[in-house]
Amino acid sequence: xxxxxxxxxxIRAAIxxxxxxxxxxxxRLLSTGLSLAGGIGGIAVLFQATDNLNGWSKAETxxxxxxxxxxxxxxxxVISPSLHKLGGMGGEIETGNFDYTLLKPLSKQYxxxxxxxxxxxxxDIAVSLGVIGFAVSQMEASLTAAVLGMFLVxxxxxxxxxxxLMLLLSxxxxxxxxxxxLWIMGDVLQTGKYPVSIYPRPVKxxxxxxxxxxxxxxxxxxxxxxxxxxxxxxxxxxxxxxLFAAASLLFNRSLRKYAGASS
Amino acid sequence: MSVHIAADGLTKTYRVPVREAGLGAAVRSLFRPRFDEVQAxxxxxxxxxxxxxxxxxxPNGAGKTTTLKMLSGLLYPTSGSVDAAGHTPWKRKTQxxxxxxxxxxNRSQLQWNNTVYDTLYIFKEIYGVPSDVFKRHLAxxxxxxxxxxxxxxxxxxxxxxxxxxxxxxLALLHQPEILYLDxxxxxxxxxxxxxxxxxxxxxxxxxxxxxxxxSHYMSDVTSLCGRVLLINGGELxxxxxxxxxxxxxxxxxxxxxTLDQAELTQEELVSQGIEAELTERKDNEYMLRVKKQDAVTxxxxxxxxxxxxxxxxxxxxxxxxxxxxxxxGGLG
Numbered sequence: 001x002x003x004x005x006x007x008x009x010x011i012r013a014a015i016x017x018x019x020x021x022x023x024x025x026x027x028r029l030l031s032t033g034l035s036l037a038g039g040i041g042g043i044a045v046l047f048q049a050t051d052n053l054n055g056w057s058k059a060e061t062x063x064x065x066x067x068x069x070x071x072x073x074x075x076x077x078v079i080s081p082s083l084h085k086l087g088g089m090g091g092e093i094e095t096g097n098f099d100y101t102l103l104k105p106l107s108k109q110y111x112x113x114x115x116x117x118x119x120x121x122x123x124d125i126a127v128s129l130g131v132i133g134f135a136v137s138q139m140e141a142s143l144t145a146a147v148l149g150m151f152l153v154x155x156x157x158x159x160x161x162x163x164x165l166m167l168l169l170s171x172x173x174x175x176x177x178x179x180x181x182l183w184i185m186g187d188v189l190q191t192g193k194y195p196v197s198i199y200p201r202p203v204k205x206x207x208x209x210x211x212x213x214x215x216x217x218x219x220x221x222x223x224x225x226x227x228x229x230x231x232x233x234x235x236x237x238x239x240x241x242x243l244f245a246a247a248s249l250l251f252n253r254s255l256r257k258y259a260g261a262s263s
Numbered sequence: 264m265s266v267h268i269a270a271d272g273l274t275k276t277y278r279v280p281v282r283e284a285g286l287g288a289a290v291r292s293l294f295r296p297r298f299d300e301v302q303a304x305x306x307x308x309x310x311x312x313x314x315x316x317x318x319x320x321x322p323n324g325a326g327k328t329t330t331l332k333m334l335s336g337l338l339y340p341t342s343g344s345v346d347a348a349g350h351t352p353w354k355r356k357t358q359x360x361x362x363x364x365x366x367x368x369n370r371s372q373l374q375w376n377n378t379v380y381d382t383l384y385i386f387k388e389i390y391g392v393p394s395d396v397f398k399r400h401l402a403x404x405x406x407x408x409x410x411x412x413x414x415x416x417x418x419x420x421x422x423x424x425x426x427x428x429x430x431x432x433l434a435l436l437h438q439p440e441i442l443y444l445d446x447x448x449x450x451x452x453x454x455x456x457x458x459x460x461x462x463x464x465x466x467x468x469x470x471x472x473x474x475x476x477x478s479h480y481m482s483d484v485t486s487l488c489g490r491v492l493l494i495n496g497g498e499l500x501x502x503x504x505x506x507x508x509x510x511x512x513x514x515x516x517x518x519x520x521t522l523d524q525a526e527l528t529q530e531e532l533v534s535q536g537i538e539a540e541l542t543e544r545k546d547n548e549y550m551l552r553v554k555k556q557d558a559v560t561x562x563x564x565x566x567x568x569x570x571x572x573x574x575x576x577x578x579x580x581x582x583x584x585x586x587x588x589x590x591x592g593g594l595g
Contacts, residue, residue: 002391005388006388006389009384009385009389010385013374013377016376016377016378017376017377018376019376020376020417021376095370096370097371099332099337099365099367099370100367102336102337103335103355103360103363103364105357105358105360105361105389105390105391106389108355256339258337259338
């Protein structure tokens with residue numbers, strides 16, 4: 001209950017913080033517009049010469065783009081702002097400000113995962129939902145409550161996988177004094193703009209089991225299109241549990257490595 | 264009084280990456296990194312009673328901050344044990360962390376774009392302070408730190424002094440029973456240092472909190488701490504009253520006198536049988552160093568032999584004492 005209340009406090013603080021940067025709203029709107037235009041433009045180019053890309057229609061590919069934007073937006077809402085505070089130049093581990101984080105009477109994993117929020121990705125969420133809605137309206141299959149429910153479950157799995165991967169990568173910063181490796185996630189996620197099945201088999205395997213962009217972006221889209229096998233969802237769920245346990249274990253082990261910025 | 268913090272055989276060894284200078288060495292270190300072991304703290308043991316104010320002193324790199332970080336739970340020791348308020352600090356139990364606070368003069372907990380009140384409110388939630396207690400504590404802090412007018416301001420708009428007050432308020436909001444202060448007055452002007460010391464003294468008096476302080480400003484230590492722990496080269500070399508340390512290191516008094524006209528030289532002092540060393544002269548003002556046991560006789564002789572305009576006798580400044588320890592590397 002206390003942790004739920006704290007969540008509200010952190011969100012409130014984020015809104016108060018963002019009020020200091022009024023121009024941000026305009027810039028974020030511009031950035032969302034540009035990323036949407038880039039995504040749709042890319043799909044338009046891909047489908048100029050064909051109606052079908054490895055079994056994916058234009059509307060279905062648009063749905064993947066919508067899910068990609070949605071996952072990225074939720075990531076930008078809380079996971080990324082919180083975890084980005086740890087590593088890199090000026091990050092808490094490098095500057096030693098992690099001292100104060102460690103001294104808070106809270107679960108450290110909870111605190112570092114939810115303490116920072118950015119409100120502007122809410123715009124991206126609205127736009128991505130619009131893209132998904134439009135894509136679904138262009139498809140032949142109708143959207144039932146059961147499909148929507150499964151879609152939400154697949155999204156939770158996707159975000160759980162993304163969070164676990166990002167926590168794993170963030171923990172590396174404790175072993176190599178602030179080294180910033182979260183950028184890998186940004187680059188790998190880019191590959192999720194299009195259905196994973198369009199990539200060559202070796203890349204597809206890496207994107208399914210090593211950096212599971214397939215589970216994170218393609219699977220929720222497949223659920224929407226009623227193409228996903230239940231076994232795929234179950235495999236994604238299992239992978240999420242394993243990755244979450246591994247990431248939590250590594251993070252809590254990594255805390256022992258922390259020695260501050262100075263002795 | 265009861266023991267609040269007990270450290271036994273506390274030792275911390277760091278593994279520090281090292282390499283020779285130059286580009287080649289930098290590239291080689293990527294493939295074959297080399298490490299040195301640095302023993303930052305060695306077998307340090309002490310006990311601190313509830314409500315005591317204790318100063319950790321020692322030169323740069325002596326191991327003060329490392330010791331403080333082990334006490335607060337930030338660092339795991341290589342060996343040894345600590346019992347602080349019934350807890351092992353580095354287990355970082357919520358119950359322990361709720362009882363302590365650490366203030367670091369070179370770090371900030373303020374949220375840059377948020378108001379001071381909003382940041383305090385976040386701390387209220389983090390420390391689980393009930394709303395009625397929060398109101399009471401905030402009123403007390405406003406009284407102690409004259410904080411009320413700063414509450415609606417954004418942290419980034421505060422002056423350095425105001426910011427320090429707010430950092431203090433954040434550290435004290437949950438009314439910690441142990442306060443670890445690492446260079447709390449770093450970079451502050453003299454007035455602000457004086458005020459902050461007053462806050463610390465008042466907090467200790469009002470709430471009976473145990474305060475452990477490290478500072479490079481000796482006046483922080485002399486004005487707050489009756490007891491000091493002198494750490495040098497990672498070892499505890501002295502644990503006791505500050506005044507006694509002063510007596511051990513500098514067993515002499517400083518006599519300052521201004522003469523009407525006459526000249527005073529070292530030869531004359533010897534010829535008059537005055538056991539004193541002339542250390543400084545500026546016009547008619549003289550500074551002498553006299554052994555403590557000879558101070559009364561020497562003063563009497565000076566007064567009877569010379570026409571003195573001004574006269575004072577005092578202990579050497581604490582800075583001089585500490586400098587002697589630091590430069591000579593211990594108590595000899």
